[in-house]
Amino acid sequence: MSNIIRTKNAKDKIRKNSVLRPESAPSAQALKSDTQPAVVFCRPASLRDIETHYCAGCGHGIIHRLICEVIDELNIREKTIAVAPVGCAVIAYDYWDFDVSEAAHGRTPAVATGIKRVRPDNIVFTYQGDGDLAAIGTAEIVHAANRGENITVIFVNNGVYGMTGGQMAPTTLAGQKTATTLQGRSLRREGYPLKVLEMLAVLPGTKYLERVAVNSAQEVMRARRAIRKAFVTQMQGKGFSMVEVLSMCPTYWGMTPIQAAERIKNDVATFYPLGLVKG
Numbered sequence: 001m002s003n004i005i006r007t008k009n010a011k012d013k014i015r016k017n018s019v020l021r022p023e024s025a026p027s028a029q030a031l032k033s034d035t036q037p038a039v040v041f042c043r044p045a046s047l048r049d050i051e052t053h054y055c056a057g058c059g060h061g062i063i064h065r066l067i068c069e070v071i072d073e074l075n076i077r078e079k080t081i082a083v084a085p086v087g088c089a090v091i092a093y094d095y096w097d098f099d100v101s102e103a104a105h106g107r108t109p110a111v112a113t114g115i116k117r118v119r120p121d122n123i124v125f126t127y128q129g130d131g132d133l134a135a136i137g138t139a140e141i142v143h144a145a146n147r148g149e150n151i152t153v154i155f156v157n158n159g160v161y162g163m164t165g166g167q168m169a170p171t172t173l174a175g176q177k178t179a180t181t182l183q184g185r186s187l188r189r190e191g192y193p194l195k196v197l198e199m200l201a202v203l204p205g206t207k208y209l210e211r212v213a214v215n216s217a218q219e220v221m222r223a224r225r226a227i228r229k230a231f232v233t234q235m236q237g238k239g240f241s242m243v244e245v246l247s248m249c250p251t252y253w254g255m256t257p258i259q260a261a262e263r264i265k266n267d268v269a270t271f272y273p274l275g276l277v278k279g
């Protein structure tokens with residue numbers, strides 16, 4: 001990703017707080033210069049300058065970037081430790097320029113717990129898909145939340161197991177076709193989609209829980225604010241914070257990127273309501 005350079009004329013057209021101007025980008029000061037081109041949009045320092053392996057229209061890359069913008073803005077890059085999942089984001093450590101540990105499938109909250117307890121001054125977060133967090137790792141997330149661990153969880157709900165070929169996840173919507181529910185998920189046969197945030201909200205150890213999406217520029221900015229709040233919750237020592245991000249998997253939804261973004265608004269977010277669940 002290279003920086004976008006704009007000249008003075010172009011800069012006048014850029015609205016304050018536009019998505020082209022993340023707070024981490026040098027802006028106000030730089031824009032004052034009449035002679036030098038101003039950088040109004042750039043790669044966050046915490047995000048490595050390499051191509052990702054994600055499919056076109058996938059939400060993972062957007063979420064990676066938002067996390068990096070927040071880490072830069074809070075100036076916590078040198079003390080952040082992420083725990084990467086098993087899933088499409090398994091090589092997130094190749095994309096992030098801060099410390100990252102890998103964990104066995106679903107065990108990131110347990111690994112994060114250990115790291116945070118021996119290094120309480122570090123900012124520790126897990127990054128998990130819905131297969132990782134809501135299927136194989138259900139026990140780990142419930143107990144980390146119930147213990148009130150002072151960690152942050154970024155939970156990417158794309159409704160399928162992306163990495164392994166688009167099988168049903170616990171979060172798959174009723175009627176949704178996947179590699180293992182060819183006729184659509186049947187509530188009678190496969191049970192109900194799992195609302196993890198609502199389930200964790202009853203636990204006294206959870207302090208900040210919010211659901212966001214990355215299907216439009218407006219939702220991306222909301223997602224950024226929620227991720228920031230989650231990190232700040234941890235920095236203030238308040239306890240367990242988690243952001244669920246409704247994310248697109250065009251490949252295994254059998255859709256174009258635009259159709260996938262529309263599906264979030266029209267279908268996914270009607271079952272998983274966006275907004276603050278607890279905090």
Ligand SMILES: Cc1ncc(C[n+]2csc(CCOP(=O)(O)OP(=O)(O)O)c2C)c(N)n1
Binds near residue numbers: 085087089129133169
């Ligand atoms: C112990 C174990 N069981 C099963 C697998 C196979 N496996 C790898 S990733 C994955 C699911 C990933 O789905 P999700 O967490 O939703 O991430 P996504 O790829 O959708 O981002 C599974 C079942 C594994 N790697 N290890």
Ligand code: SF4
Binds near residue numbers: 054056057058158248
């Ligand atoms: S399979 Fe789905 S989740 Fe995985 S990279 Fe492709 S679009 Fe993203």
Ligand SMILES: [Mg+2]
Binds near residue numbers: 129156158160161162
């Ligand atoms: Mg998934």
